[in-house]
Amino acid sequence: MNRQHEPAIEARGLVKRFGEVEAVAGVDFEVLPGELFGFLGPNGAGKTTTINMLTGLARPDAGAIRIAGIDCTRNPKAAQHLIGVVPDESNLYPELSGFENLCFCAALYGMGRAEREDRAQKLLADFALTPAAKRKFAGYSKGMKRKLTIAAGIIHRPRILFLDEPTTGIDVASARQVRQLIAELHRSGTTIFLTTHYIEEAQRLCERIAFIVNGRIVRQDWVKNLLQPLEAKHLLQISCHGFPREGLEALAQAFPHYAFSSPGEGLIRVEGNDPVGVGPLVRFLEERGAEVSEARRMRPSLEEVFIAITGLEVDILHKEKEKGGGRP
Amino acid sequence: MRCGTAFWNILAKDMRSYYLKPPNISWGIMFPLAWTAMFFIKSGSGLGSIPTLLPGVVAVSILFGTTSMLAVTVTFEKKSRSFERLLLAPIPLWVLMLAKTSGAILFGVANAFVPVVMAIFLADLSRIQWGLFLPAVFLIALASTFLGLFIAVAVSEVFEAQTFSNFFRFPMVFLCGLFFPIDKLPLFLKPVSYALPLTYGADLLHGAVHGRHALPYSLDLFLLAGFCVLLFALSLRNIRRRWIA
Structure with a gap:
């Protein structure tokens, strides 16, 4: 079977319950190879839970997941070699330096010593972190931590990258750099699944967007189609x-x-x-x-689309995680 | 190849980050020394009592060393979410957890030899059957580590892991025949003794050091190995249920 033309990510009827609460209630979507797909919704909408199910950190209660054509519903490990994950909080090892953290993450994917050291040095240079390569991760600023966490997510050259709130909690300049890095990764052909609550960020970066509210996708479409009625x-x-x-x-x-x-x-x-x-x-x-x-x-912006579709105020997105100045 | 590289690097990172840190090295030395001194002074029977006390001190050193470290290396990393990085690695869960616990196993074995090295200078240990002593130490380290893992997976805070560990550790010190013979325990406690893995490890060590043991060695080894498999399997099941839920 030719997997080139299969969706990079395919979710069918995904359901996740935590006790009485249905965090994700029957979510369906496809992400095409090389696409930058945005998953937009307020806090508690089910964005991170969906990412956790897609990456193997949580098991769906119902539904099916295929990553690059591989059925991962029952065996979440099956496609983990193809994916990279950048979580919503920087979770590298504080006692290791930036360089050591990247080398360690590369080793988890079986990369040999010479290859992982070359790759770590290149990424540190690409992310303008070379001067801090030998410093412990604990001493990094929030923006530097975010960039190194993204570098760790792509150290093994994944075909598909999951980015969970990549610019939340960092300063404006770092957020701009992170968005540039995401755009470059997209241009290089990486499929990107991006969750964010910054509407302008989603509009600027993504080709297609799904709005998720209360565990349900209320609308998904190409950005130009979403904006067209407002033109x-x-x-x-x-x-x-x-x-x-x-x-x-x-x-x-x-x-x-x-x-x-x-x-x-x-x-x-x-x-x-x-x-x-x-x-x-x-x-x-x-x-x-x-x-x-x-x-x-x-x-016209996606803000109007969001308000029209969800009936929610845009403030609900902006107020949810007031951790810093990462807004675009 | 991928699994081997990941395994080795997880072990190497943990050794560097946790086990080879000066506070842990000093704790790994001081703790067995304190136990040895305590029981030696308490027995009051002179240097001749060392071979009798050695198995208990060795086993306790391993038990406390391994279970204490697992609370940090697993529970702490789970809480700080860095453990998620490991769960996302494309290696089987059992390989990952074996890598994560190997440092504690080695730490436990190293702890075991602190009282042994001390005893070499104070007593005649020529009667020790090293061919039995070494596998016994290794299996006790394995069982204690997997007990620590089982506890670490069951809780979410480091202090909970330490408290929960004591719930198992202290009864084991007194019920497993380390310092008090099981046949002198009250009748109702004997079944509890035989349900604890350290009982079989202690029996092996007593046999290896001074020749007195209650069960056949093959049965001790088989049951201790069985506890290792059971505790590791239960821990993996709990990780799947609780952490990849």
Whole structure:
């Protein structure tokens, strides 16, 4: 059987229960070879549980998993030589140096001494970590830890890479570097399964996205298809102070051609089928005591898609893991 | 080849990270020394009592050395999630766990020889049957390590592992015939003694050091090996059930 054209990852009816709680409730998807697939959802949606089942760290209660055509449902070890995993927390060995950690991870995949040392040195150079190669992992910054954890995940050149929240909890500059590294890996042909709660990150990196909420995939499609219905929309975001959320009803009555929502504290989002006039809206708000600081026309983004599909506020994603400044 | 490379590197990393650290080396030496001194002073019967005490001290040194280390190398790594890296490696679980426990087995064997080296300078050990003593030490180290693994897999915190270990360790010290003959125990405790792996290890050691033993050597060896297989199999089953659940 030619496995070149088979999905790199195939999940059929995956179910995982923890007691009474159904963490993953019948998830179906396919990831094509070489694709960068995004798995987007709020905290507790089932993203990490799904990754754990796909990588062999958890057993599904029902459903089937195939990795590169290999049935891993009952034997999760069967395809572990093909995959690399970067967990949501950096879990390398604190007492080992960066170089030793990479060599150790390579040895777990049976790589010989010379090969693993060459590969570790190359990855340290690629990830700009050579100056810290001999330092203990415990002394690394969060951004450096994240980069070394990604390097450890690809040390054995996996065909398929699972990245669980790769930019959560790291500074903006490190997050940008990590996203560049992910894009480079994708360009080199690695299939990537990326979970994230950063919508802009998913939009920027992924070709196809699945939205998961409460253990169920509520929508999956190519990013361009998800955005297409919004292309004709006109969006405006107003930042203001002193305008209560309850005031949205008054806005809707005064401007019935537009739809209003509040994606966050002090933010009003205006959506219309025709270009949105800024002046009347700002005057309306200021007459009611609000202090408008910015009115910005926006391009359609996955945020709107997420809100439309899930009915959830985008804040629910951003607030879930306020560990750092990794937001794109 | 892949399994061999992974096995060796897991063992080498653990030796470097845990077993060859100065605090563990000093503990591995001091602990058997303290036990030896304690029982030697308590017996009050002079240097002549060393061959009688040696099997018990050797067995206790192995038991405490191995079970204490497993709580760190397995439970701690599980809690810090670095153990997940090992579970993701494309090697069979039994190879992985054997690699993970090999350091403790070697540590236990090394601990066993601390009182032996001491005794060489203080007593005549020419009667020791080394051909029996060495396999007995190895099997006791194996059984104690797998007991430690069984405990480490059953808990989630290092302190729980240490507490739970004591639940097994201290009764074993008094019930396995290490220092008190089993035939002098109350009748209701004797079945408990024979349900503990160290009883058979202690019998082998007593036989090897001063010739007095209760069961045939072949039965001791067979039952001790059986306990090793059983404890390792139960540990693997628990890892699959609890950690890859």
